Amino acid sequence: MNRITQLLGIKYPIIQGGMIWCSGWKLASAVSNSGGLGLIGSGSMNPDILLEHITKCKNATNKPFGVNIPLIFPFAEEFVNIVIQENIKVVFTSAGNPSKWTPLLKENGITVVHVVANVKSALKCEASNVDAIVAEGFEAGGHNGKEETTTMVLIPMVKKAITIPLIAAGGIGTGRGMLAAMALGAEGVQIGSRFVASLESSAHAFFKNKILEATDGDTKLSIKSLTPVRLLKNKFFEEIEALENKGASHEEVVNLLGKGRSRKGMFEGDLNEGELEIGQISGLINKIESAEEIISTIISEYFQAKNELSNLEF
Amino acid sequence: MNRITQLLGIKYPIIQGGMIWCSGWKLASAVSNSGGLGLIGSGSMNPDILLEHITKCKNATNKPFGVNIPLIFPFAEEFVNIVIQENIKVVFTSAGNPSKWTPLLKENGITVVHVVANVKSALKCEASNVDAIVAEGFEAGGHNGKEETTTMVLIPMVKKAITIPLIAAGGIGTGRGMLAAMALGAEGVQIGSRFVASLESSAHAFFKNKILEATDGDTKLSIKSLTPVRLLKNKFFEEIEALENKGASHEEVVNLLGKGRSRKGMFEGDLNEGELEIGQISGLINKIESAEEIISTIISEYFQAKNELSNLEF
Numbered sequence: 001m002n003r004i005t006q007l008l009g010i011k012y013p014i015i016q017g018g019m020i021w022c023s024g025w026k027l028a029s030a031v032s033n034s035g036g037l038g039l040i041g042s043g044s045m046n047p048d049i050l051l052e053h054i055t056k057c058k059n060a061t062n063k064p065f066g067v068n069i070p071l072i073f074p075f076a077e078e079f080v081n082i083v084i085q086e087n088i089k090v091v092f093t094s095a096g097n098p099s100k101w102t103p104l105l106k107e108n109g110i111t112v113v114h115v116v117a118n119v120k121s122a123l124k125c126e127a128s129n130v131d132a133i134v135a136e137g138f139e140a141g142g143h144n145g146k147e148e149t150t151t152m153v154l155i156p157m158v159k160k161a162i163t164i165p166l167i168a169a170g171g172i173g174t175g176r177g178m179l180a181a182m183a184l185g186a187e188g189v190q191i192g193s194r195f196v197a198s199l200e201s202s203a204h205a206f207f208k209n210k211i212l213e214a215t216d217g218d219t220k221l222s223i224k225s226l227t228p229v230r231l232l233k234n235k236f237f238e239e240i241e242a243l244e245n246k247g248a249s250h251e252e253v254v255n256l257l258g259k260g261r262s263r264k265g266m267f268e269g270d271l272n273e274g275e276l277e278i279g280q281i282s283g284l285i286n287k288i289e290s291a292e293e294i295i296s297t298i299i300s301e302y303f304q305a306k307n308e309l310s311n312l313e314f
Numbered sequence: 315m316n317r318i319t320q321l322l323g324i325k326y327p328i329i330q331g332g333m334i335w336c337s338g339w340k341l342a343s344a345v346s347n348s349g350g351l352g353l354i355g356s357g358s359m360n361p362d363i364l365l366e367h368i369t370k371c372k373n374a375t376n377k378p379f380g381v382n383i384p385l386i387f388p389f390a391e392e393f394v395n396i397v398i399q400e401n402i403k404v405v406f407t408s409a410g411n412p413s414k415w416t417p418l419l420k421e422n423g424i425t426v427v428h429v430v431a432n433v434k435s436a437l438k439c440e441a442s443n444v445d446a447i448v449a450e451g452f453e454a455g456g457h458n459g460k461e462e463t464t465t466m467v468l469i470p471m472v473k474k475a476i477t478i479p480l481i482a483a484g485g486i487g488t489g490r491g492m493l494a495a496m497a498l499g500a501e502g503v504q505i506g507s508r509f510v511a512s513l514e515s516s517a518h519a520f521f522k523n524k525i526l527e528a529t530d531g532d533t534k535l536s537i538k539s540l541t542p543v544r545l546l547k548n549k550f551f552e553e554i555e556a557l558e559n560k561g562a563s564h565e566e567v568v569n570l571l572g573k574g575r576s577r578k579g580m581f582e583g584d585l586n587e588g589e590l591e592i593g594q595i596s597g598l599i600n601k602i603e604s605a606e607e608i609i610s611t612i613i614s615e616y617f618q619a620k621n622e623l624s625n626l627e628f
Contacts, residue, residue, distance in 0.1 A: 005628055012628055119530040138452070139464040147531030150453040150464040152485035152494065153594040157530055160598070171466035180466065180494035182626070183619055216433040216471055217461030247561035280467040284474070305497055306623060312496070314319055314326055 003165040004188035007111060007131055008090060009064045011035035012299055013188030014178070015134075015167060016195045016291070018068020018092055019142065020044035020277070021266040025053040027200040029060035030291035038065040038291075039092055044263065047078045054086050064089050066113075071096020084108045092134065095143060099128040106131075113167065115190075117145025122158045133162060134190050137170030141193050141279035144221055144228045151181065159185035173281040175301020179309075191298075193279040199290045204269030207276060214282040225253050232276035236261065317479040318502035321425060321445055322404060323378045325349035326613055327502030328492070329448075329481060330509045330605070332382020332406055333456065334358035334591075335580040339367040341514040343374035344605035352605075353406055357384040358577065361392045368400050378403050380427075385410020398422045406448065409457060413442040420445075427481065429504075431459025436472045447476060448504050451484030455507050455593035458535055458542045465495065473499035487595040489615025493623075505612075507593040513604045518583030521590060528596040539567050546590035550575065 004013040016023060016031040018039035028038030038061070040053050050067070057065055067088050069079045072095045080101050083091055091105055094115035105112050106129065114125045115134040125133050135158040137151030138144060149157070151170040159166055168186035172178060173194035181189050196203050197211045214232060222231045222240055225248070231237045243256055265274020289297070318327040330337060330345040332353035342352030354371060356364050364381070371379050381402055383393045386409045394415050397405055405419055408429035419426050420443065428439045429448040439447050449472040451465030452458060463471070465484040473480055482500035486492060487508035495503050510517050511525045528546060536545045536554055539562070545551045557570055579588020603611070 001628055002626060137464065137466065139467050148534065149530055149594055149597075150451065150466065150485055152451065152465045152491060153453050153597065154530075156488060156490055157597055171464055174470060176470055176498050177466060179497040179623070182623060183493040183497050184490050216463055216468075220462065245561060247559060280463055283463075283467065283471055309493070309496060309620060310624060312316060314315055 002187045004132065004167060007165060008037050008066075010037050012295060013167075014295060014298065015039065015092075015188060015190040017169065017190050017192035018042070018066070019192050019196060020262060022196045022201045022203040023068075024202045025057035025060060026202065027195060027198060027291060028053075028065045029057045030198070030200040031195065031295070032061045032063040032065040034292040034295040036291075036295050037090065039068045040065070041068050042075070042079050043068065043070045043073055044267070045075075047075055047082060050075075050079060050082055051086070054082070054088065066090030066092055068092040068094060069101075070094050071098075071100060076101070080104065083110065094134075098125045098130050102128045102130055115169070116158070117154070118147045118149060119157050119161045122162050126162045126164055130164070132165040132167060133158065134167040134169050135186075136190070137168075138221065139230075139280040140170035141196075141219070141230045141282075142277040144230055146228060148221070152184065155181060155184040155186050171279065171281050173279075173284055175298045175303070176305045177281070178298055178302050179305045193281050194285055194294055195291065196278060197282075197285050197288050198294055199288060203266050206269030206271055207266050208288055210271055210276065211278055211282045212286055212288070214278070214285070216283050219278055219280050219282060223253065223257065225250060226257070229275075229277060230279060232278050232282065234265075234274075234276060235272040236265070236275060316501045318446065318481060321479060322351050322380075322502075324351050326609060327481075328609060328612065329353065329406075329502060329504040331483065331504050331506035332356070332380070333506050333510060334576060336510045336515045336517040337382075338516045339371035339374060340516065341509060341512060341605060342367075342379045343371045344512070344514040345509065345609070346375045346377040346379040348606040348609040350605075350609050351404065352379045353382045354379070355382050356389070356393050357382065357387055358581070359389075361389055361396060364389075364393060364396055365400070368396070368402065380404030380406055382406040382408060383415075384408050385412075385414060390415070394418065397424065408448075412439045412444050416442045416444055429483070430472070431468070432461045432463060433471050433475050436476050440476045440478055444478070446479040446481060446502075447472065448481040448483050449500075450504070451482075452535065453544075453594040454484035455510075455533070455544045455596075456591040458544055460542060462535070466498065469495060469498040469500050485593065485595050487593075487598055489612045489617070490619045491595070492612055492616050493619045507595050508599055508608055509605065510592060511596075511599050511602050512608055513602060517580055520583035520585055521580050522602055524585055524590065525592055525596045526600055526602070528592070528599070530597050533592055533594050533596060537567065537571065539564060540571070543589075543591060544593060546592050546596065548579075548588075548590060549586040550579070550589060
């Protein structure tokens, strides 16, 4: 037991990232039933859909689960009201100012965890009285910090700056990665990509299979002129890359991006025209498993690697 | 003891990176005398200077030390002949094809370690019969892989692909970082930036002080249109960045770069016009210490963090 398992009421300090198009009630409840914390990723939902997922998740597990709310999302305020009304116990907020909704959420007895990618935001979180922080490194899929600080460096930097519990994210998908994150000073890990490729994920089968094929160098931080996002390389990625490399205007990039690219790629399985958000760790993911198998494998690898380390003396 | 300490004949599995303008005989011998492996960084030397550093290093330590040779360097062949003639026991090669000089070096009884940034090159190293590999992540200072794979992801990927011993580099400068790297499957660590800021480093005092001031986001992978290199942000960096962002030609970037930029920055201390190569971990470096203090601090932090991990059960 540590501060993260105690705070979130979970067995293992493993949080499943709340990811757009991939983490609905099926994945969140499966993770929570397996001893981790499942998160419903609300960033690709509307209020009705979120409510439906919360209701189904409650029916599927009696363990704690949470909701991830991207604060810059147009529905953020409605979502905050929904989680309060639905008596959700844990909310992970991201992509926005933690001081805006944290007081209201906490007044309603909700544990608030905010996601950051740099030290400055971590300090702001602590000042805003959030309960814990996720620090997410450059290798993570999806939206990413402009500083490009990797998990290996970000975790000890944030750890040094704050006193509240710290969860590491970015590049973690195995028991060895979890142990490394804990060695760096994290008290828990948030895992995204590996759960995208789970049985219970709502990602399209084509996208899941594409993740299994990914190797070293197959993802890249892209769309840096708008908001940096890590993508699996495909036709859409190459087009954005070519445009940005020739010094295109903001407007040209926005036009090429268009609307609904991530839905098209991740949910509808259009591997050419769609936006495929995934982390570098995809290169180590080679099978689609249930959330339960993923968590039990990670935990056994973690303890095996810990034993190996214990035996090493010099 | 593990395969790396045995292979290199050292007490602690800590290698000091062979860095241009920073790691001459003073630093290399100090590291070797403190139980790690010191490397003379030949990439900023000519044959006479290298010979002088080797001679002085031999006089300063009776422990094993090595020489780093960047294989694309014009003097590479002469340097190979020098290390053979001088009976050097360990050579780290980088930036080039490991199959070219490994057979000759090994015939002469030299242990050969090659530096890579991706899985493909790691496989080539193993096929070339090198004795060990350094896998260096995106967060590292200086020259860097085009894949942008971070240490957190690169180490387990390379580990899975090869059977020879693996040394992790990039983002490691503390005992916690070392423990994380070992958790990921490395059997040793190569540390650069923290030794740049050591008493015995030949980096200019202005550059060392600038490293102490660096925080989160103060370095960036740059000059990507030629060879990616991680730089501390300064006037020179901003100029290169502006040029590349507007889609400049190869020739324009080469012209701005000019000659002798790294000497100017790192050795002569011109913090505006010089090229300042350093890793992301600079954000965690806050004092100039001797190599001996650095190594003893890292080792004690390593064991403290290992004990903390042992006590954590769930």
